[in-house]
Amino acid sequence: MKKNYLLTPGPTPLPPQVCEALGRPIIHHRTPQFQALLKEASEGLKYVYQTKQDVFILASSGTGVMEAAAVNLLSPQDTVITVQGGKFGERWTEICSAYGINTEIINVEWGKAVEPKAIKERLKANPKIKAVFTTLCETSTGVASDIKAIGEVVKDTEAVLVVDAISGLGAIDLQTDAWFCDVVICGSQKGLMLPPGLGFISVSSKAWELIENSKCPKYYFDLKEAKKALDKTDTPFTPAITLIIALCEALKMMKQDGLANIFLRHRKMAEATRKAVKALGLELFAPTAASDVVTAVCVPKDLDGEKLVKVMRDTYAVTIAGGQSELKGKVFRIAHMGFIEEFDIIAGISCLEKVLSQMGYDFVLGAGVKAAEEEFLKNT
């Protein structure tokens, strides 16, 4: 008998209410019955996004909505800033390049957060920049950006601020309207506690002006068509019906809990995780800019980081994530996001201790769990 614990930064575990909704008999999408649910989902997303703007629901994974942001806002030969401090920042550059959009890349050392003033200077140096592409939480490094400060920098320029909040929305604070975020994109499989397959995108009035003049080719991801449809509580193409119905359930849970409580829960879990790994003598990969979403931990010298993740998963059914791209084998990542709570973290740390011990790593057994318990007790 194996009981699975999922501590990965997407997908995150599914609440039973979501599983139940996913398993219901399906209904047709061009019906008043589905329209009522689509309306409920769209309104619920505004709560999580902290916005009064429309939030569109597309049938795609997160990368699809990233592409939607770029191709709807821009034209070939436009120039934009992309902030690259990890694998997902790099993806902005790749998408823009695929469409002939020029990118001024702000490279940030992996594990550090971008300095808002670096963006300010670059915008000042080139007033033709049309958009700034950022990442709320860089899943590959666990780093959170100061989107509020970046919003202050971008709002008085001609450029729009685009935030990849795929990891982070519904887990840590992101005030779409108050922080002047023009386009915020998200996916279903992280803070929103759903399977992957839905993408979300909000659009400010400043962004709509750019969209009106965009010349990048698009069809499936055309937001003008999405807007026309949403105005009639409809979708331009067949929506991912079951996922939208499950989204209504997840949003109900989130409203009931309240954003403030949700953010607090994530902060407590993140702090407990950080304290725990430090108590085991491990180092945080991003000590100065760690997010409350996922914690990247350096693999100690002489330890096989990939094997650690593999044994935890395949022998003990506790799934954490390894490193991606240049961090492969160098870090492991423990997610504390979505439908994960205190005792999942305790279980994850305990399994980490077990495997570290079996791999001959020198530490005091129980020290990690104890540190997490202390933190959880303190914050109650």
Add this chain to the structure above:
Amino acid sequence: MKKNYLLTPGPTPLPPQVCEALGRPIIHHRTPQFQALLKEASEGLKYVYQTKQDVFILASSGTGVMEAAAVNLLSPQDTVITVQGGKFGERWTEICSAYGINTEIINVEWGKAVEPKAIKERLKANPKIKAVFTTLCETSTGVASDIKAIGEVVKDTEAVLVVDAISGLGAIDLQTDAWFCDVVICGSQKGLMLPPGLGFISVSSKAWELIENSKCPKYYFDLKEAKKALDKTDTPFTPAITLIIALCEALKMMKQDGLANIFLRHRKMAEATRKAVKALGLELFAPTAASDVVTAVCVPKDLDGEKLVKVMRDTYAVTIAGGQSELKGKVFRIAHMGFIEEFDIIAGISCLEKVLSQMGYDFVLGAGVKAAEEEFLKNT
């Protein structure tokens, strides 16, 4: 108490095995556990596609994979043929136009099938044509095209044959390899008995040659990246995990039944539906080219077709589809596809009789059901 009957051409009803799979706790996608399922799904799709080629699974609805076909095969200024005999044929033209691809449109009267020789003549007249975009079953009219004959026409030219088999694959015969179909696209919510949210696309070696030279911009739908990933039993971006796991269940059922039995079941249901509506004095919209997937029926003069559909759905919970675009209010459509069988059709016809009777339409009550029963009895 209302019990729902879904007789719409996508989504189609979900088998209990699929519902069960959708409601399972989720697993992470970068694991050997998920890889085994992805492999099973990809192999199973080859069976349904009747192909030895790779079939890629994308997280999008059908229109997304249609776009994937166009942007991967072609470059701006290329010229292609699009066959337009309904709403979905028109979609091929719209997608190509969005990417600056020239379309030579073969207009076919709605309700008729394209003549393969019309394609032959057009290909002969312009040897620069790179692709022929067709539709296996035009959901808006219920018409099936003779893809086998079209394949014979296209195979000896430079052009590739692209088939939108979103409605039809896994319901009626489509021999991807034997009929020289270079690119066949499909969606999850029709013959494959799943919720919407997955798109499928097969690619022949002739099509790969075009893909190598394609200059249309793309990122999320880039098939070269999908191929690189699939060769390692992986996906370039986060896949729609639960839908792929449910796909494995649907494919198991289809293999167990066998394609020949599946096609026979669809033929019987279609024939019974056609006989039933004729026995009610109604006319088929496409008498000469009716598919075994969905039957479009003309709304009799003096009858409100939209009301008919609405009352069946909202009063009696039997959902059929109305007409789309220029056929709005002029036809209604009864699907007999996917997880629908004999007694669902009987229920659907019975409800149709009930509402027709209540709306004052003149016919012999029971005549439709009797005609369907006769047909089912005959073909047993």
